[in-house]
Amino acid sequence: MQIKENESVKIIPLGGLEQIGMNMTAFMYEDSIIVVDCGLSFPDDDMLGIDLVIPDVTFLKENLDKVKGFVVTHGHEDHIGAFPYVIKEVNKPIYATKLTMGIIETKFREHNLLGNTKRKVVSYGQSITLGKFRIEFIRTNHSIADSAALAIHTPAGVILHTGDFKVDYTPVFGEPIDLQRFGELGRKGVLALLCDSTNIMRPGYTMSEKTVGKTFQTIFDDNADRRIIVATFASNVDRVQQIINASCAHGRKVAVEGRSMVNIINVATELGYISIPEGTLIDTEEIKKYPDDKVTIITTGSQGESMAALSRMAASIHKKVTIKPGDVIIVSATPIPGNEKSVARVINELSMKGAKVIFQDTHVSGHASQEEIKLIYSILKPKYAVPVHGEYRHLVKHAELAESMGIEKDNIFILSSGDVLELSEERAQIAGTVHSGSLMVDGLGVGDVGNIVLRDRQTLAENGIIIVVLTLDGETNQLLAGPDIVTRGFVYVRESEMLIDDATTVVYEAVIKCLDGRVSDWSKIKAEIKDRLGDYIWKKMKRTPMILPIIMEVS
Secondary structure: OOOOOOOOEEEEEEEOEOEOOOOEEEEEEOOEEEEEOOOOEOOOOOOOOOOEEEEOOHHHHHOHHHEEEEEOOOOOHHHHOOHHHHOOOOOOOEEEOHHHHHHHHHHHHHOOOOOOOOEEEOOOOOEEEEOOEEEEEEEOEOOOOOOEEEEEEEOOEEEEEOOOOEOOOOOOOOOOOOHHHHHHHHHHOOOEEEEEOOOOOOOOOOOOOHHHHHHHHHHHHHOOOOOEEEEOOOOOHHHHHHHHHHHHHOOOEEEEEOHHHHHHHHHHHHHOOOOOOOOOEEOHHHHHHOOHHHEEEEEOOOOOOOOOHHHHHHOOOOOOOOOOOOOEEEEOOOOOOOOHHHHHHHHHHHHHOOOEEEOOOOOOOOOOOHHHHHHHHHHHOOOEEEEEOEOHHHHHHHHHHHHHOOOOHHHEOOOOOOEEEEEOOOOEEEEEEOOOOEEEEEOOEEOOOOHHHHHHHHHHHHHOEEEEEEEEEOOOOOEEEEEEEEEEOOOOHHHOHHHHHHHHHHHHHHHHHHHHOOOOOHHHHHHHHHHHHHHHHHHHHOOOOEEEEEEEEEO
16 A cells, blocks of 8 residues: 655554564654564464464555665564565665674574675664654563663654553663653654553562572572583573572583574674673583582573473483483573463473472563553653554454553554554644455465465364375376375374275265266366265264365376
């Protein structure tokens, strides 16, 4: 869609609403578009075989000449994970803080994209000008270092995008959130606030990351004679630093397991965001050289992901680490909604092997709770409120909080992906929609798996498949061989020979009926096979497997 140009600034979310993940928002003024973040989300349970889900960027491709660049709030997957796929379609400069850019470049290196895209590291307090926009990076706190809020200066007014944030007065790395700059912007006037909604349901304040460090020290003290394994998010650099601090204080060597964890630690160490004393890190294969009480293993898999290192350890299929009775395993993360069963399964498997699993008080959120969000509203005093980063229930709750902070109800907008919100000092309205949605990544294929393919996969998963093979004479249309029936995921053939024999008879009769009626159109013969066999299977088994007739011709 081409948007009519006028004096309003337009906010166009292309992802990140109605869900946690896949964050991407376009801002448009006249002939200039900037894009904030480029994230992915992970597949739902019914997206069988899908690896990742990324935003549909058709709108950006249609307006490619207007897109001036991407600006990034922080380095989590739900904000940068789609870059390797999107940048091939929308190759525009990327602006981010140092650690965030380091993680993006690691991804680009894996995808052989490093030489293709312009990238610029931006410091806190620095502004960049992209078309009609001036974007200022402001220090915030989150569960990854170098997170930033963005003050987007437009001819229509200042729009403040918080990114993911919390107010942490005692961060592990760096300084607290720059509330002074927020206050300066608030005094000058803020047109609109796009604010993180993830923890909007939680009253009070989010605890400081340093409180987890104290918990680690206590756990390490209480289990000084055991091997300790800690699972956490790879991107939580501050958490990893605190695990290393606790390990060093107890004279332990540290092994790192999980590809994403190794990559992030390498980048963070190289850029100076993690400090690891020399000689602390060892290769996983060296663990057996040290007694258990001198080893800590930091690993991925805190969300119960089936192929992550901790899950493979729990299932006894990890090549280098075998769980032993007496091991202490700390799960330093809260399950993301939808992952609760997977996490519980891994904890149960570890416990059955005799390990002691600790998951209470070993994690604090990286997102602001209600009182912190209220603080931001009271400082900025925005005219318009646009809740972002959350499911619909989060956005509704956020709208209620914004209204309680004095924002007029008509000035609060709960958007859906693709909505075009026009803002000016005088008025605000949703002025149409643009093409939006999601694309599924399956292996190397991007967008080639849609709802029809997923529906077929669901049918195969639930009911299996029956393949019917027969051979016809190309000239006389006589049945030369078959029908033969092959099944997968339907019944165990050796114990269902009578059912298969009867099904073969049903197919044979259907084919003969077609041939006797001089039906030569193969599609009609296949349809008759599907109908007759489908009816028979339903009457016998009350199942609806996928039926795939294959007709071969011999001339």
